[in-house]
Amino acid sequence: MAVSDVSAAEIPFWEAKALEEMSRAEWESLCDGCGRCCLNKLEDYDTGEIAWTDVACTLLDDKTCRCRDYENRTKVIPDCVPLDAATVRTIAWLPPTCAYRLIAEDRDLYWWHPLLSGDPDTVKLAGISVEGKVISEDEIPVEDYEDRVVTWPEEEG
Secondary structure: OOHHHOOOHHHHHHHOHHHHHHOOOOOHOOOOOOHHHHEEEOOOOOOOOEEEEEOOOEEEEEOOEEEHHHHHHHHOOOOOOOOHHHHHHOOOOOOOOOHHHHHHHOOOOOOOOOOOOOOHHHHHHHHOOOOOOOEEEEHHHHHHHHHEEEOOOOOOO
């Protein structure tokens, strides 16, 4: 069947709509629950290169890989960056596997994304999730973050 023969109802919303056109429910469903956007990153001032750490935001629940206070996160963590279509297109530190980033770059979601697999645990099974692999920023001084630099699966670099 040619692509033009496929009805709009058969095309997944993330392929049919731009990020700006998505409803809040559609937007939120794009999050795969990996938790990687909630990790502290180090940026080289001169080159802009991002180094990933295994140091998680104090609000990240490392068992569920979800924010403990999602609705109030920017009040509790003033430098938390809420994602929207414009932000997704301008920040360099989103994980390369992030659905928001993939869609902004007109790329396909990975097989393990819950929207494709139908199972929220496939992100864990694929080894993408930070579940059980991080330490809270409450447990480590900022000056020790450089000792916590790690490479995450599918990381470009």
